[in-house]
Amino acid sequence: MSNRAKNGLGVVSIVIMIWTLIPLLWIVATSLKGTAALGDSSQNVLGNFWPKHISWDNYKLIFSGGASDLFVPALWHSIIVCVVSTVISVVLATFCAYAISRLDFPGKKLILTTSLAVSFFPVIAMVTPLFNLWRQIGLFDTLPGLIIPYLTLTLPLSIWTLSAFFQQIPWEMEQAAQVDGASSWQAFVKVIAPLAAPGVFTTAIIAFFTAWNDFVFSSNLTAQHAQTVPAALSFFTGASQFVQPTGAICAAAVVVTIPVVILVLFFQKRIVAGLTSGAVKG
Amino acid sequence: MSTVAETTKGELTADEQAHLSDRAKGERRLGWRLAGPAFIVMLLVTLYPIGYAVYLSLFNYRLTDPAGKKLVWLQNYITALTDSLFWQAFVTTLVIVIVTLIIELVLGMAIAMVMNKVVWPRRTLRTVVLIPYAIVTVVSAFSWKYAAQIDTGFFNHWLHTLTFGGFSESYNWFGGRWSSLTIICLSEIWKTTPFMSLLLLAGLAQVDSAQEEAAKVDGATWWQRLTKVILPNMKAALMVALLFRTLDAVRIYDNPYVMTGGANKTETLSMLVGTETVSRVEIGMGSALAVILFVIVLIIAFIFVKLFKVDLTTSGRS
Numbered sequence: 301m302s303n304r305a306k307n308g309l310g311v312v313s314i315v316i317m318i319w320t321l322i323p324l325l326w327i328v329a330t331s332l333k334g335t336a337a338l339g340d341s342s343q344n345v346l347g348n349f350w351p352k353h354i355s356w357d358n359y360k361l362i363f364s365g366g367a368s369d370l371f372v373p374a375l376w377h378s379i380i381v382c383v384v385s386t387v388i389s390v391v392l393a394t395f396c397a398y399a400i401s402r403l404d405f406p407g408k409k410l411i412l413t414t415s416l417a418v419s420f421f422p423v424i425a426m427v428t429p430l431f432n433l434w435r436q437i438g439l440f441d442t443l444p445g446l447i448i449p450y451l452t453l454t455l456p457l458s459i460w461t462l463s464a465f466f467q468q469i470p471w472e473m474e475q476a477a478q479v480d481g482a483s484s485w486q487a488f489v490k491v492i493a494p495l496a497a498p499g500v501f502t503t504a505i506i507a508f509f510t511a512w513n514d515f516v517f518s519s520n521l522t523a524q525h526a527q528t529v530p531a532a533l534s535f536f537t538g539a540s541q542f543v544q545p546t547g548a549i550c551a552a553a554v555v556v557t558i559p560v561v562i563l564v565l566f567f568q569k570r571i572v573a574g575l576t577s578g579a580v581k582g
Numbered sequence: 583m584s585t586v587a588e589t590t591k592g593e594l595t596a597d598e599q600a601h602l603s604d605r606a607k608g609e610r611r612l613g614w615r616l617a618g619p620a621f622i623v624m625l626l627v628t629l630y631p632i633g634y635a636v637y638l639s640l641f642n643y644r645l646t647d648p649a650g651k652k653l654v655w656l657q658n659y660i661t662a663l664t665d666s667l668f669w670q671a672f673v674t675t676l677v678i679v680i681v682t683l684i685i686e687l688v689l690g691m692a693i694a695m696v697m698n699k700v701v702w703p704r705r706t707l708r709t710v711v712l713i714p715y716a717i718v719t720v721v722s723a724f725s726w727k728y729a730a731q732i733d734t735g736f737f738n739h740w741l742h743t744l745t746f747g748g749f750s751e752s753y754n755w756f757g758g759r760w761s762s763l764t765i766i767c768l769s770e771i772w773k774t775t776p777f778m779s780l781l782l783l784a785g786l787a788q789v790d791s792a793q794e795e796a797a798k799v800d801g802a803t804w805w806q807r808l809t810k811v812i813l814p815n816m817k818a819a820l821m822v823a824l825l826f827r828t829l830d831a832v833r834i835y836d837n838p839y840v841m842t843g844g845a846n847k848t849e850t851l852s853m854l855v856g857t858e859t860v861s862r863v864e865i866g867m868g869s870a871l872a873v874i875l876f877v878i879v880l881i882i883a884f885i886f887v888k889l890f891k892v893d894l895t896t897s898g899r900s
Contacts, residue, residue, distance in 0.1 A: 309700045313707045316693055320710050323725040323772060324717070326736065330728055339733035347739030389620075396620035404606065405613030411621050418628045420883055422833040424852040425872035428859045429631035429638065432645070452627045455620060513718050515836040516852075520860050530720040534840055546734055553721040560716040568709040571716075575777070576784035 327557070331358050331550035338546055358551035367536060367548045371555075374532035378556070381443055381528060382511040385450035390504045393458030394496075400459075401466035412463065415456035426452065427520045434521060441523045449517045454507035461506060464577040465499030502574035505563055512560060529556045632876065639870035645863035658870035668871070670847055671854045677763060678838075678850065679831040682770045686827060689771065690778030697779065698786045715776040723840035726769035730755040759847045766838050766848065773837075774830065778823050785819020786812070821890040825883065832879055851875050 326349065330338070334355035337343035344351050362371040400408050430449060431440070439445035469492065477487040518531035527535070533552055536545045564571065639658055643651045662668050697708055714722065729735045732752055741749040755761045789812050797807045813820065835852040842848045844857065855875060859868030 306701050309696055310702050312696050313700050313703055316696065317703075317707060317710045319772075320714055320776075323722060323729065323769075324713065326729055327721065327725045330725075330734065341739060347736050347743060348734075349736045349739075392620035392623060395616040399613045399616035403609050403613040403616070405610040405617075407614070408617075411617055414621065415624060417883075418624055420829050420879055421628055421632065422852060422855075422872070422875045422879055424833065424835055424855045425635060425876045426628065426631045428855065428865060428868045428872050429634035431859060432638070432865055433631070433634070448627055451623055455624050459620060509716050515718075515720050515839075516856070520856060530718050530836070533720055533724065546728055549724055550728070553718075553724055556718055557721055560718070561713060564712050564716045565709060568705075568712055571712060572708065572780055572783075575780050 324557070327550050327553050331547060331554045332356075333358075333547055335547060358547035359555075361545075361548050362552050362555070367545065367552075370527075370532050370536065371529070371548075371552050374527050374529045375555070377443065377446075377526055378512065378528040378530075381446045381450060381526075382508055384443075385447045385454055385511050386504055386508045388447070389451050389454035389458045389507055390462075390500060393455060393462050393503065394500055396459050397462035397466050400463050401469075402471060411459070415459045418452060419456035419460075421452070423453070423514075423516045424520075427516060430517075431520060440521060441525045443526050445521055446517060446526055446528070449521065450511045450514065453510050453514060453517075457510060458503050458507050461503045461574050461577065462499060465503070465574075466496065468577075469495050498570065499574075502567070502570040505567055505571060506574050509560060509563075512556070635869040635872050635876075637869075638865055639873050641866040643864075643866035645865055651866075654866070658867050659874070662867065662870055662874060667849075668854065671849045671851050674759075674763065674838075674848055675832060675834065675850045675852075678767055678770065678834055679828060681763075681767050682774070682831055683824070683827060685767075685771050686775050686778045687824065690775050690782055690823070693775065693779040694782035694786055697783050711776050711779060713776070714773050715780075717773065719773060719836040720840055722769055722773045723837045726765055726772070727756075727841045730765045756842060756846070762842050762846045762848045766841055769841070770831070770834065770837055774827065778827055781819055781823035781826070782816070785816030785823075788819065789815040817890070821886065825886045828882055828886070829879055832882060833875075851878070 329350045332354045333344070333351040334353070334357055337351050337353070337355070341348040343353070361367050396411065399405065400411060426449065434440040434445050439448070471492070473491050473495075474487045477491045478484060482490065513530065514528070515530040515534075518526075518528040519534065522528075522531065529552065533549055533556075536549050536552070640653060640655055641651055642654045642657065693711060697704075697711065700707060730737045732738060732754055737755070738749065738751045738753055741753075742751045753761075755765050793815070794807060794811050797811050802810065833852050834850050835856065838844065838848050838850055839853055839856075844853050849857070851871070852875065855868055855871045858864050858871055862868075
C-alpha cells in the first residue's frame, strides 16, 4: 500500500475513533460538572462540553451522599446478579456445548435451534408472564428473580459461542493421551481443558456484558430490593422531584462503564474472536 | 430409542455390533445428561413464560381486579390491532429499524473495510471501535439525551458554530416526534454499529484476496470490486449481521424509554407492552401485545432465513 493510502486510512481511523469516543468523554465531562455549571455554558469550554472547574460532588453524592441509598445497593445487585448468572450459564453451556461438539446424540440440532430461537424472543414478551408469576411465588423484587431471567439472555449466547469454540478443538489429542496411558479424566484435564479455557473465558466475558446491560428485566421485575444499576439510573431523582439529577446519573454511568471498558481494553482480541466465531463461520 | 446407527458403517460381527450399539446408547445418554440441564433451564425460563403469555392474552385480566378475570378469546388481539396507538408504535418501531439498519450497514461496512486495511493505528482502532458495544445501553441513552438537551447539551452549541450561527441554539430536539426519533436513532447507531462492523470484518476476512487482486488487474473500479467480488463473497456474514441487527432493533426498548419515555409519539412496540403490563397492569392486553411482537420477530427471522437461505445451525460450522 502506498504511503498516501496508509496515511489516508490513518486519518479516517482517527475520525472513527473520535466519533466513538465523544459520547463517552461527554458522559465523563458531565459527571465532573458542578450543579451550577450543568446548564451554564459560560462555565464550560468547547461549546458547553468540558467543565472549566472539575467538581467531584456528583461522585460524593452517589457514594456517600443522598443518592448512595439507591446507587450503592444497585451496584452490589448488578455485580452479584451478573456474576452468578454468568457462572451458572457458562457452566451449563460448557457441558452442553461439549456434548454438542463431541458426542453423537439425537436432538443436537434441536438444542441449537431452540437456543437460537430463545435469543430472538423479545425480552419484554417474557416480562409480562414472569411479572405475574414472580408475584405469586414471591420472586418479585429478589435477586434470584433476576438471575433466572438473566439465564435466558446469557445461556443461548454461551451455548452458541462455546459450541463454535469447541468445534475447533482437535479432540483426537484426547484419545492420543489416553493411548499413552492417561485416564479419561486426566486426558480431559491435561489436554482438553487448557485448549477450551480461552473459549470459556471469552464466553464468560460476553455473557457478563449482556447481563450487565440488561434494563428490561431489572426495571420491570424489581421494585427496590434487587434493582441493578441500569434500572436504578432511570429512577434517580434530584434534590427535588422536579430537578433532573443529571450530574449524579452521569457519575453513576461512569462507574458502571469503567469495568466493561477495562475488560474491553484487556481482552479486545478474544472478545472479537468470540463474537464473530459465535455468529459467522464461512 | 434403540436405532443402531453404527451397524451401517461396515462389516462387523454380531458381538461387535452389540458392543457398538451399547456404546452409541451410552453416548446418547451422556449427551443428553450433559446438554439436558442447559436445555431444560432454557425451556423453563422461556417457553413456559411464552406459553403462559399466550394463555393470558385470551383473558380480560387486570391485576388490580383478579375476580374480574374473564375469557375473551381473541378480543384483546382485535382491540390491539384496531387501535391507532398500536399502529403508531408499529410505525415508530419500523422507522427506527429501517433508518438504523441502512445507516449501520453502510457505516459498519465502511468501518469494517478501514479496520481490515488500516496499518496504523490498527490495534487501537479495533479496541476503540469495540467500546460502544460494551457500553450499557441506558448509559449511552443518557449520554445522547443530555448531549441533545437545550440547557445541559453541546449539540446545539456545536451545530450553531458549524453552521456559522445558522442553527438555533435553543432548538428543542425532544419537542417533536421526528427530532426525538433522530436522537434515538443516532444513539442506537452509535451503540450498535461496532457489532455490525465486527461481524462484517469477520466476513471480509473470508474474501479471497487473490480474486480481488485479479479484478483490480482487470481494471475493475473500486465500486465494481465491492459489488461484484467482495459483497457476494461475504454474503453469509452480511446476512447474519443484518438478521441479528434487525431482530435487535425490532425489540428496541431502553433507548427511547430513557430519552423520551414514549412522549411525542415515540413509543415503540416493546415499550407499549411494558406500559400495558407494568404501569396499567392490564395483564391480558399486555400479553396479547407481547405475543404480537413475538410473532413479528418470528416472521422476520423466517423471511430472512428463507430469503437468504442462511442455515444458522449447520452452514459452515466445521
